[in-house]
Amino acid sequence: MILYILRRILTMIPTLFLISVLVFVIIELPPGDYFESYVAELKALGEQADLTEVELLRERYGFDQPQYVRYLRWAGGMLHGDFGYSFEYRLPVNEVVGDRLWLTVVLSTVTILFTWLIAFPVGIYSATHQYSWGDYGLTFLGLLGLAVPNFMLALVMMFFANLWFGISIGNLMDAEFLNQPMSWQKAQSILSHIWIPVIIIGTAGTAAMIRRLRANLLDELQKPYVITARAKGLAPGKVLRKYPLRMALNFFISDIGSILPALISGAEVTAIVMSLETTGPMLIRALQSQDMYLAGSFLMFLACLTVLGILVSDIALALLDPRIRLGGGAAK
Amino acid sequence: MKQVPVRHDGLPAPGAPMPHFVSDHPFDPNSGEGAGGGMGEASQLRLMWWQFRRHRIAVVSLVFLTVMYAMILVAEFLAPYHQDTRNLDQIYAPPQQVHLFHDGTLVGPFVYGRTQTLNMDEMRRIYTEDRTRVQPLRFLCKGDPYRFWGMIDADRHLVCPAEGGDLFLLGTDRLGRDVLSRIIYGARISLTIGILGVAMSFALGIVIGGLAGYHGGWFDAVTQRVIEVLQSIPSIPLWMALAAVIPVSWSPILVYLGITVILGLLEWTGLARAVRSKLLSLREEDYVLAARLMGAGSARIIGRHMVPGFMSHLIASATLTIPGMILGETALSFLGIGLRAPITSWGILLTEARSVNIIALYPWLMLPVVPVILVILAFNFLGDGLRDAADPYR
Numbered sequence: 001m002i003l004y005i006l007r008r009i010l011t012m013i014p015t016l017f018l019i020s021v022l023v024f025v026i027i028e029l030p031p032g033d034y035f036e037s038y039v040a041e042l043k044a045l046g047e048q049a050d051l052t053e054v055e056l057l058r059e060r061y062g063f064d065q066p067q068y069v070r071y072l073r074w075a076g077g078m079l080h081g082d083f084g085y086s087f088e089y090r091l092p093v094n095e096v097v098g099d100r101l102w103l104t105v106v107l108s109t110v111t112i113l114f115t116w117l118i119a120f121p122v123g124i125y126s127a128t129h130q131y132s133w134g135d136y137g138l139t140f141l142g143l144l145g146l147a148v149p150n151f152m153l154a155l156v157m158m159f160f161a162n163l164w165f166g167i168s169i170g171n172l173m174d175a176e177f178l179n180q181p182m183s184w185q186k187a188q189s190i191l192s193h194i195w196i197p198v199i200i201i202g203t204a205g206t207a208a209m210i211r212r213l214r215a216n217l218l219d220e221l222q223k224p225y226v227i228t229a230r231a232k233g234l235a236p237g238k239v240l241r242k243y244p245l246r247m248a249l250n251f252f253i254s255d256i257g258s259i260l261p262a263l264i265s266g267a268e269v270t271a272i273v274m275s276l277e278t279t280g281p282m283l284i285r286a287l288q289s290q291d292m293y294l295a296g297s298f299l300m301f302l303a304c305l306t307v308l309g310i311l312v313s314d315i316a317l318a319l320l321d322p323r324i325r326l327g328g329g330a331a332k
Numbered sequence: 333m334k335q336v337p338v339r340h341d342g343l344p345a346p347g348a349p350m351p352h353f354v355s356d357h358p359f360d361p362n363s364g365e366g367a368g369g370g371m372g373e374a375s376q377l378r379l380m381w382w383q384f385r386r387h388r389i390a391v392v393s394l395v396f397l398t399v400m401y402a403m404i405l406v407a408e409f410l411a412p413y414h415q416d417t418r419n420l421d422q423i424y425a426p427p428q429q430v431h432l433f434h435d436g437t438l439v440g441p442f443v444y445g446r447t448q449t450l451n452m453d454e455m456r457r458i459y460t461e462d463r464t465r466v467q468p469l470r471f472l473c474k475g476d477p478y479r480f481w482g483m484i485d486a487d488r489h490l491v492c493p494a495e496g497g498d499l500f501l502l503g504t505d506r507l508g509r510d511v512l513s514r515i516i517y518g519a520r521i522s523l524t525i526g527i528l529g530v531a532m533s534f535a536l537g538i539v540i541g542g543l544a545g546y547h548g549g550w551f552d553a554v555t556q557r558v559i560e561v562l563q564s565i566p567s568i569p570l571w572m573a574l575a576a577v578i579p580v581s582w583s584p585i586l587v588y589l590g591i592t593v594i595l596g597l598l599e600w601t602g603l604a605r606a607v608r609s610k611l612l613s614l615r616e617e618d619y620v621l622a623a624r625l626m627g628a629g630s631a632r633i634i635g636r637h638m639v640p641g642f643m644s645h646l647i648a649s650a651t652l653t654i655p656g657m658i659l660g661e662t663a664l665s666f667l668g669i670g671l672r673a674p675i676t677s678w679g680i681l682l683t684e685a686r687s688v689n690i691i692a693l694y695p696w697l698m699l700p701v702v703p704v705i706l707v708i709l710a711f712n713f714l715g716d717g718l719r720d721a722a723d724p725y726r
Contacts, residue, residue: 015561019561022565023573026570026573029574144705147704155698159691262567265566268566269568283572284572284669299573303565306564306565310564
């Protein structure tokens with residue numbers, strides 16, 4: 001088992017390396033760099049650009065050097081926890097992002113827990129009562145959650161929360177806690193605000209998970225061993241608990257890998273609409289202004305978050321299913 | 333031949349020899365199996381169709397989607413206005429109601445005319461219905477000119493307002509453009525983007541996933557890494573990053589193609605993964621071994637023996653991918669980094685309803701979300717039905 005985990009962690013290294021290359025290529029793709037557009041903008045405004053400062057920054061971040069050197073500097077810096085320099089905010093990226101990364105992690109984790117809590121019982125009910133009214137109703141509700149675009153749901157919920165409760169829910173915490181160090185009151189404020197984004201982001205993931213749990217459980221329920229178990233007189237609930245559910249649980253665990261990126265995607269869009277203090281709004285701003293280190297760090301961070309999530313799900317899956325941890329080495 | 337004594341119930345007497353009876357009717361060896369509804373001789377496709385028909389909502393969804401896609405072909409004819417026609421005296425006008433009776437007499441479908449006043453306190457336009465001006469709708473009438481399929485000049489519409497009247501069934505936006513017409517025009521972009529994208533990712537997914545799952549080895553290892561990389565970057569931020577790369581100077585059509593390619597190139601991973609994992613488990617089945625022993629090549633084993641085995645899973649994933657792409661386009665356009673203004677898609681239309689204020693004042697600008705929801709629901713139900721139908725032997 002330890003060997004399996006070790007091997008699994010080792011395979012993460014090339015993955016992370018490839019991701020960093022991909023992210024670097026993407027943020028390098030737009031023609032020109034931040035300084036060019038910055039100087040051009042200043043000139044358009046009729047101001048004298050402070051070229052010495054610009055030259056200094058250019059040199060410091062290797063813009064006068066070939067791209068692979070810049071990549072190595074960027075990737076090397078990240079290993080030391082130096083994510084580069086945000087040109088727009090004129091601060092190191094570390095200082096710009098502040099709490100945002102942690103809030104993203106908190107938001108994603110809470111949303112996943114919410115998704116599980118809802119999806120698990122609903123999925124089981126839908127599969128065992130296939131084609132009943134309950135199945136249709138719940139499936140329809142879930143699908144509705146999948147079909148409504150996150151940003152519209154966010155807007156509508158903001159509107160109604162404002163109308164009915166008179167609260168502004170456009171943030172993740174009360175205004176006085178912004179840029180404050182973490183404290184008990186701040187945590188409470190976040191908790192009281194977090195549920196609306198969690199519901200909005202969770203709807204799509206929940207629906208997808210219900211569907212897949214239902215589909216997989218249905219596949220299992222059709223298999224002969226279930227008939228055998230039933231034929232020898234096991235109570236229906238026990239049949240379900242003892243065999244098909246455990247098989248379907250595999251899919252459920254491995255689903256984290258596919259749900260997590262979708263969740264984070266939804267979280268980004270929702271965060272932009274609701275201007276939450278997570279990575280979303282800053283990422284889109286950085287992408288639009290070609291603030292490449294900031295955008296790159298965010299993309300890198302989100303990718304690492306999902307890679308870690310997938311790692312956790314793989315390990316959990318190996319714990320659950322001996323075929324995976326024993327067969328993994330033999331098949332390769 | 334000696335007459336056999338026959339009992340009154342038609343059987344020979346005890347001990348007497350049985351008469352040899354041969355029916356002279358033509359013999360049909362399959363006739364016995366026909367009793368089961370013809371299951372025995374129906375082809376796989378036929379069985380699937382029978383199974384599919386039993387999923388009522390899926391059938392309804394299929395019809396709905398067919399109608400929607402057919403609408404794309406004649407969008408110009410169906411829309412009462414051209415998508416860019418501005419009605420400067422009808423800015424932010426609310427939806428009009430179609431009436432049938434005026435003062436208790438049947439007029440046929442008509443709308444009442446409206447007068448606009450400015451409320452200077454709230455700085456907004458107020459539209460009041462003028463119950464004296466009856467504006468009957470015209471059908472198959474001449475209206476805004478358009479170029480049908482970009483080739484034929486025409487000006488026929490299915491329905492248009494009365495001469496000098498207005499017909500804004502779903503209201504107008506900030507430039508006085510008819511929301512209904514724009515939704516109909518927008519369907520062309522929003523509906524095709526998902527199909528093009530999914531076609532691309534389907535081909536990539538089956539080929540790459542099939543090769544990786546069947547052959548394993550280094551190809552599988554490399555594919556796994558690539559898939560893991562692509563999947564572990566959340567799609568929307570990645571789309572955002574790639575969409576931000578598309579130069580502003582590109583023409584709308586190029587942007588549209590670019591977005592389609594971005595959507596397709598990043599979505600094949602899910603399908604490839606599904607294909608691969610199913611192939612890995614199916615590879616060990618006895619019938620695959622049997623096929624290999626009989627000398628079938630890998631293409632035949634994959635295509636003929638394995639693909640039918642996991643078609644259900646594949647179709648469920650593929651149909652879930654299309655709505656994902658439609659939603660992706662909508663989200664990107666809404667955030668202002670997807671398609672851009674001259675193009676009309678549902679996402680572009682929704683950008684009009686960007687803030688809470690607009691939703692409070694002009695709620696009808698959110699209406700483009702209705703077709704989005706309906707189409708996505710329909711694709712999901714269709715996928716459900718197809719999934720059940722792909723395995724008809726249950």
